[in-house]
Amino acid sequence: MKPLGGYLSAVLSAVVLSFTSILISFLSVNWPMAPLVLAFWRCFFAALLLLPAFLFRSGLMKIRRGDIVYLILYGLLLAVFNSLWIPSVQLNGAAVATVLLYCSAAFSALLGWYLFKEVLGLVKITVVVLVLAGCFLVSGAMNGAAGVGIPGLVIGIFSGLGYAGYALMGRGAAVRGLDPWTTLFFTLVFSSVFLLLPNLLPLGLVPGNGDLLVLGSSLSGWGLVLLLAAGPTVLGYELFNISLVTLPSSVTNVVVSMEPAFTAVSAYLLLGERLGPPQIVGGVLILGGVVLLRLAPKTSNLSNESAA
Numbered sequence: 608m609k610p611l612g613g614y615l616s617a618v619l620s621a622v623v624l625s626f627t628s629i630l631i632s633f634l635s636v637n638w639p640m641a642p643l644v645l646a647f648w649r650c651f652f653a654a655l656l657l658l659p660a661f662l663f664r665s666g667l668m669k670i671r672r673g674d675i676v677y678l679i680l681y682g683l684l685l686a687v688f689n690s691l692w693i694p695s696v697q698l699n700g701a702a703v704a705t706v707l708l709y710c711s712a713a714f715s716a717l718l719g720w721y722l723f724k725e726v727l728g729l730v731k732i733t734v735v736v737l738v739l740a741g742c743f744l745v746s747g748a749m750n751g752a753a754g755v756g757i758p759g760l761v762i763g764i765f766s767g768l769g770y771a772g773y774a775l776m777g778r779g780a781a782v783r784g785l786d787p788w789t790t791l792f793f794t795l796v797f798s799s800v801f802l803l804l805p806n807l808l809p810l811g812l813v814p815g816n817g818d819l820l821v822l823g824s825s826l827s828g829w830g831l832v833l834l835l836a837a838g839p840t841v842l843g844y845e846l847f848n849i850s851l852v853t854l855p856s857s858v859t860n861v862v863v864s865m866e867p868a869f870t871a872v873s874a875y876l877l878l879g880e881r882l883g884p885p886q887i888v889g890g891v892l893i894l895g896g897v898v899l900l901r902l903a904p905k906t907s908n909l910s911n912e913s914a915a
Contacts, residue, residue, distance in 0.1 A: 641817025682797025
């Protein structure tokens, strides 16, 4: 594949990923799906879609005994992330939730410094300042905007923290020598189990749980959930990996960082969401920090695995 094909794959990956929050928002508005229910079905269908590849390539199913616990913890973190990400979309809207998710760049820098003893130099400190300032503007706090409330802002920021942890776990899996597809499959399987358990408890006993069969016989509802799993989770991840064949990971990560911009446009056209001037500036600051972090030399470019 020529580099042009790599760029095209990376852009298409960003476009596909940008519909994650759009589909979540549409499902939440048109069907009374509890966050943990939607998170479960998304992970379950994604794992189900990947299963045929594992049946035909038995080597992908082989994992070392020592890696099982790691993948179980990875699945637990993905379950926690999805449990925060979906309510963030419901409370903040697709565009703002996606922008807040990219606060993970600052958290990745800080966690990399704390956990992996990476150097926290001027570039990373600048990224942290830009991202925090961007989050402040996106929240609408500067002009008293009511678009993002405190609960939505807190959940949105914590979803970014969860995504940063998920990215770090992905890097750890790569260091262990695990195949990316093996990691994704088993992470989705274990995440599905963790998300299933609270949904089997009485309604209301766990915040965010609900009726697993709330969609009933709605073919359109089930179709959209399947699309959510097949598109952003499986296809977006595949396109990202294809782009890595001819492009450095740092370049691919920067291109895929266009996701919030695509989400904002789609949310405006499909959902009627609008960002105010301060939120646009805040989004630019956050994305500027992301690009700066990923372009900086000797900076750890974390895996942007698209299970978000």
